[in-house]
Structure formats: C-alpha cells, structure tokens
Amino acid sequence: MKIATWNVNSLKVRLPQVLDWLAANQPDVLCLQETKLQDENFPIAAIAAAGYQTIHTGQKTYNGVALLSKQPGTEVITAIPGFDDPQKRILSAIYGDMRVVCIYVPNGESIESEKYQYKLKWLAALNGWLRDMLSRHQKLVLLGDFNIAPEDCDVHDPKLWEGQVLFSLPERDAFREVLNLGLLDSFRLFDQPEKSYTWWDYRMMAFRRNMGLRIDHILLSDALAKLCTTCVIDKATRKLDRPSDHAPVMVELRTESSELETDL
Secondary structure: OEEEEEEOOOHHHHHHHHHHHHHHHOOOEEEEEOOOOOHHHOOHHHHHHOOOEEEEEOOOOOOOEEEEEOOOOEEEEOOOOOOOOOOOOEEEEEEOOEEEEEEEOOOOOOOOOHHHHHHHHHHHHHHHHHHHHHHHOOOEEEEEEOOOOOOHHHEOOHHHHOOOOOOOHHHHHHHHHHHOOOEEEHHHHOOOOOOOOOEEOOOOOOOOOOOEEOOEEEEEEHHHHOOEEEEEEOHHHHHOOOOOOEOOEEEEEOOHHHHHHHHO
C-alpha cells in the first residue's frame, strides 16, 4: 500500500502535475495541502477520471486539504474537535482499518507574530486530539506539511535557521511531543541520503543550491511502522515547470498477509 503527501501550493495551478503524478506512482491515498480552492471549485471530475475518489475541505485563496484515494474513506473529520478554527487545515478518514490524518500546520510567519502563537496553540490542540485518536486506532498515519524541521540534519544551514520560524525550539519541542504519543518518523526508519529536504524557497535559486528544509512528514503508529518498507521524497516534481515549492513524500506499507508469509 502506498500513502503520500504533497503540498501543491494551489491545486488549480498544479492539477496537471498531480494527475501525472497519480498515474505514474499509483498511490492508494494521496493527501494534499494548500489546495486553495473553495469546495464548489474542487476538480472532482478530473480526479475521478484518473481513478480516484475525493474528500476535501477548502477555502478561497488560502489553506485547504484533500484526500484522494482509490477506495472510499469513512468517518470523515474536518476539524480538530473542540478547537475553534475557521481555517481549513485538517482532514481525516478511515481506509480499511487505518485512520489517515492529513494536516497543514500553520506556518507561523515569525516568532514575534501572533501567527506563531496560533501555530503553537494549534499544535497543542492537535496533540490532545491525537492522543484520543491513538487510543482508538492502532493503525494511524499522520502526514502533511508540518512546517517544522525537526532536527539539524533537516535544515541546510542550522545556524542560519536557529531561532527562526520552522526551526525554533518551541516548534521542534511540539513535534517531539507528537512523536512521544507513539508515532515514528517514517523517513528516519531507513538510511537516507544526506541533505534530504522537501521544501525549497522559490527565491535565491534555493532548489538548485539545495538550500532546503524537510518539513513535510509521514508519521506512523507503531503497528504501521512495522509494516513500512520505504519512505522517499520525490524531488523530480520540483524540477517541473511552475512547480510547487514542496516535493511529495511517499511511504510503502506491506500487507499483514505478506508479513506473515515472510515470517513463515
């Protein structure tokens, strides 16, 4: 089973790239962030023609998340329960026996801004809700644009980014608190190339110079981490014409039946 995440930074602009990527990679579930589309404008027909069903929640110009899947999702959740927030940043559904949670964490703008405090409050609310979700779902995947680079190796220049939004200590602590709930960073389950990133600024030829950050993550509950066989970043999409500033990340999970066959 393949599960992927991609901040497309406007689905209207990037739809042809998304359709091509679906055809080439055939994920079972693709989570999108920053769709930037109101629900009535979501390209349901084009995605259905590619063989995918959609669950989506969006707003004009900003934010927006979506789940594209080969099989229908159930028990849909479109907000963090008990957290009053008009921004469309979370979408969750069950596929088979797995709870998928797609998130677009607030950027935070700068550590001096009110948006930064909103980001920390949002992460705290997410943490509380996830604790409940993990108590009810043994198989849970949390994925999306976290807008947090967790470790020094996830930043092209840690000294330059030290204390800056996306890499500040409170944000990194919040990320660790999510992991401490019982989730594992799928990318770090495997040996990975050095200087592996998922986001590069459009400015300063950042992609060409590989001045990036790894801020898009797929976190797995222990039950799913045991089934994970690979986690990769698809940098090729960043080389396309008019690309998103983010690259997709994808994991592959073996089925439990194949795990049993391996054990035998």
